Amino acid sequence: MAAFLYAKIGPQRTQQVIGLLFPNSWQFIVAYLAILKLGHIALPLDTNYKSLELGAVIDQIKPLSIITSPDYQAAVANHHAEVYLFEDSLASKIATDFQKIRLPAKEQIASVVFTSGTTGQPKAAAYSHANHIWNVLVCSEVWNWDKDDTLLISLPLSHWYGLVMGLAGVLYHGNTLYLHRWFDEEQTMQALASGKITIFTHISTVYFRLLEVKDDYDISGVRLCISGGSALPPEIWEQFKKRFGQEILECYGSSESGRIASNLLNERIPGSPGRILPQVGVKFSEQGEVLVRSPGVFPGYFRNPAATQASYTKDGWWRTGDIGELQAGRIVLKGRAQERIRRFGYTISPRDIEWAVHKHPKVKDVYVMGQPKEGDPNDSLSFFITGNISEAEVSQFCKENLPYAWRPDSIILLGSIPRTRNGKPKISQLKTMVH
Secondary structure (H helix, E strand, O other): OOOHHHHHHHHOOOOOEEEEEEOHHHHHHHHHHHHHHHHOOEEEOOOOHHHHHHHHHHHOOOOOOOEEEEEHOOHHHHOEEEEEHHHHHHOOOOOOOOOOOOOOOOOEEEEEEEEEOOOOOOOOEEEHHHHHHHHHHHHHHHOOOOOOOOOOOOOOOHHHHHHHOOOOOOHHHEEEEEEEEOOOHHHHHHHOOOOOOEEEEEHHHOOOHHHOOOOOOOOOOEEEEEOOOOOOOOOHHHHHHHHHOOOEEEEEEOOOEEHHHHHHOEEEEOOOOOOEOOOOEEEEEOOEEEEOOOOOOOOOEOHHHHHHOEEOOOOEEEEEEEEEEEOOEEEEEEEEEEHEEEEEEEEEHHHHHHHHHHHOOEEEEEEEEEEEEOEEEEEEEEEEEEEEOOHHHHHHHHHHHHHHOOOOOOEEEOOOOOOOOOEEEOOOHHHOOOO
């Protein structure tokens, strides 16, 4: 595949961006590794993107070329990039003698991946080879992740979590990878119960869905169930342990900062993503924002130095946008900086409210959002809730169990809370539902 690409794009003096548009598949992995072998930059494109989203990404980054399959060829046909089909490379007989671009690992960009864009437009984040390897190594040390592990991955490889903490780790250790095209709760439970999987890692909301599986499965052969991407409610942690005997190991980081903290094998505390990882420096701003320095912090937003600079403090700490604190040496997250709610003289963490509401047995998922009200010092408070529960039941539960300042102004019952593929709520969409 690398030889095929080289024949198409020719020798290049500098790194070029090459897109790849595939679902989770062996073809994705081959194309990805071929791009890295040449020394270029991989731009994984999400097959779930709508045509306008896909076009916006391609037009912003302007990849030199895109590798895809016939199923997705039409989606990328009307852009400036040359499109090559994976199938064509299989029939090619090309010499394997080609030039490769090699820079120091800290300087050579391996991938450009779009951030989740929870509260704004997604940005393209660049990652060096050193970033990828450091994240794998620091977590491997804490989790005892080694060559004997086998991983089940249904995280999208087109996003940071699946690409780095899934695929890169598997390749580094030489693990066996069981790759699912997408997440399906029944298929996942069957795989976890097969006795072939030692590590399963996914976003927190996936564990909500696994609890909805009706059949009983024995997943005691799984060594680690890892949760990342967003905070895991303690109630879900307790339910999963009671149902399956598994203490979920929660960790914390972001696509920009890399991994920051993790629970330990012998210390898995619900409600906290654990202790600060080795080589990671953390401090808190006066407003409680988590500030980070580490080898995992990415080089910056791709071709966007202004956005990169705006996310650093004057003394060189990366601003995560998360509000947190240390409790008994463990980090506890209180939500995003822009999510803080001000009511009746209090600054309230939406995460605290969500976890309190989760205690109601009929609540499956909840997202709490505050919005400023014109001429009023108090933010309005909206609860978005899924589950077999009525608005009256939610209201009564809040009156009986929550402080006055935590009680909602509006309750919106939903079949599901709209989230990104990383499990983060689509705030702009939720705002349109508040009356």
